[in-house]
Amino acid sequence: xxxxxxxxxxxxxxxxxxxxxxxxxxxxxxxxxxxxxxxxxxxxxxxxxxxxxxxxxxxxxxxxxxxxxxxxxxxxxxxxxxxxxxxxxxxxxxxxxxxxxxxxxxxxxxxxxxxxxxxxxxxxxxxxxxxx
Amino acid sequence: xxxxxxxxxxxxxxxxxxxxxxxxxxxxxxxxxxxxxxxxxxxxxxxxxxxxxxxxxxxxxxxxxxxxxxxxxxxxxxxxxxxxxxxxxxxxxxxxxxxxxxxxxxxxxxxxxxxxxxxxxxxxxxxxxxxxxxxxxxxxxxxxxxxxxxxxxxxxxxxxxxxxxxxxxxxxxxxxxxxxxxxxxxxxxxxxxxxxxxxxxxxxxxxxxxxxxxxxxxxxxxxxxxxxxxxxxxxxxxxxxxxxxxxxxxxxxxxxxxxxxxxxxxxxxxxxxxxxxxxxxxxxxxxxxxxxxxxxxxxxxxxxxxxxxxxxxxxxxxxxxxxxxxxxxxxxxxxxxxxxxxxxxxxxxxxxxxxxxxxxxxxxxxxxxxxxxxxxxxxxxxxxxxxxxxxxxxxxxxxxxxxxxxxxxxxxxxx
Numbered sequence: 001x002x003x004x005x006x007x008x009x010x011x012x013x014x015x016x017x018x019x020x021x022x023x024x025x026x027x028x029x030x031x032x033x034x035x036x037x038x039x040x041x042x043x044x045x046x047x048x049x050x051x052x053x054x055x056x057x058x059x060x061x062x063x064x065x066x067x068x069x070x071x072x073x074x075x076x077x078x079x080x081x082x083x084x085x086x087x088x089x090x091x092x093x094x095x096x097x098x099x100x101x102x103x104x105x106x107x108x109x110x111x112x113x114x115x116x117x118x119x120x121x122x123x124x125x126x127x128x129x130x131x132x
Numbered sequence: 133x134x135x136x137x138x139x140x141x142x143x144x145x146x147x148x149x150x151x152x153x154x155x156x157x158x159x160x161x162x163x164x165x166x167x168x169x170x171x172x173x174x175x176x177x178x179x180x181x182x183x184x185x186x187x188x189x190x191x192x193x194x195x196x197x198x199x200x201x202x203x204x205x206x207x208x209x210x211x212x213x214x215x216x217x218x219x220x221x222x223x224x225x226x227x228x229x230x231x232x233x234x235x236x237x238x239x240x241x242x243x244x245x246x247x248x249x250x251x252x253x254x255x256x257x258x259x260x261x262x263x264x265x266x267x268x269x270x271x272x273x274x275x276x277x278x279x280x281x282x283x284x285x286x287x288x289x290x291x292x293x294x295x296x297x298x299x300x301x302x303x304x305x306x307x308x309x310x311x312x313x314x315x316x317x318x319x320x321x322x323x324x325x326x327x328x329x330x331x332x333x334x335x336x337x338x339x340x341x342x343x344x345x346x347x348x349x350x351x352x353x354x355x356x357x358x359x360x361x362x363x364x365x366x367x368x369x370x371x372x373x374x375x376x377x378x379x380x381x382x383x384x385x386x387x388x389x390x391x392x393x394x395x396x397x398x399x400x401x402x403x404x405x406x407x408x409x410x411x412x413x414x415x416x417x418x419x420x421x422x423x424x425x426x427x428x429x430x431x432x433x434x435x436x437x438x439x440x441x442x443x444x445x446x447x448x449x450x451x452x453x454x455x456x457x458x459x460x461x462x463x464x465x466x467x468x469x470x471x472x473x474x475x476x477x478x479x480x481x482x483x484x485x486x487x488x489x490x491x492x493x494x495x496x497x498x499x500x501x502x503x504x505x506x507x508x509x510x511x512x513x514x515x516x517x518x519x520x521x522x523x524x525x526x527x528x529x530x531x532x533x534x535x536x537x538x539x540x541x542x543x544x545x546x547x
Contacts, residue, residue, distance in 0.1 A: 018536065019524075019539060034386075
């Protein structure tokens, strides 16, 4: 079963609240995320993971005249959080996916306190069942 | 032959492909047939031993696959006349593929010229080069570029169609075209190396298989064209850069900049080979951009400690390079060297020209270099702001982590 785990990071001043953290807390956070990815890889459960460039670089695109792209800097829904990145895990059960999401949510923040970042978990739709 | 099976197959792949194209003229089908022959060899040789004439064996198997393929085609379009030969009539008389004419070596080159043809987009040329000349599987190439195998297969197949429809004959480019075509080949090899060395996307900073493949192919071109200074220059540049691979990241995968690397981890053999190569080449005359970049890499690699780096020499080399190529990245590195020799204000002054240049607008490297020079100049607040700006602009996670950490450490340091 594949699940997408979406990490919604809090907006700070500018895009990344983390850029104002003390150095050792930032380094601990980065190391935690690296370790988590390595664990998931070693467990054979990581199907993909990407970090996304910050919302300042986001664009909204609509089809304009003759189907040509019409690119604007918004409008974006007002939100206190933004999608910072995602994992796609291929694991044996929904419970396991929740467990992984909880691990990611507990990434350390300022002072080493778990951040408890909200992680949205959605199952990835799969191919139709094989006809036996 | 003291080559291991896999190296032997990679060495032979372009020669076999050349021979099959020469005979059948259909690049796309020949490429598929050769892949099947390589696969058959990979399965059978370890079991039954390497045949006495491995090249002949591969050509024979691939030619048989081609014949099967043609029969199937004929059956499919019974009433149509197939023009098998894509080559113009004057080339339809070709030597038997295994007659041993002295073209095996040339075939590797012709193939590279073909895969890097200007008619192809760069991603297509890269994919085709790795598959046809490098002998990587589509899955391996897909993995290296983090795209699904099906996507990569499509990219390769469209590139082959493109070559087919452009009607490029399978032969050496004319003397008139040769320089331009060779520089296209070198550029593709350089891009493959770069992709492997400093992956610009995703969490992996290093995908060494691509760097190794680029070095292997460049070495092959250098062996075939030993008098081409820029080929030697590119090979030296790759060796001298790749020599630092083990020192570039810490065990957690974090980026370590050049001046903080543990230089005992650098690969001395690669450095010696690179220095020897570039020294011999520079003494021969006409100097190009790859040779200059290799010379700069050599100066860095020759310094036992970061503080021993001969910055005046690097500054002079970047000055030459800047006159030769209008590349803003070169100007950026030139500014760093100027700051190391004449102090940070000189470097910051040079960066002003890049602000108006426009090509680096919003590029993280400009912010990162400016932050670095401001830090050197002792302007802490401005340096922090530019490190943070660069962290938001970069598309590479290791780079972002490094830049954010840099800003945080600076903010924590006593003013």
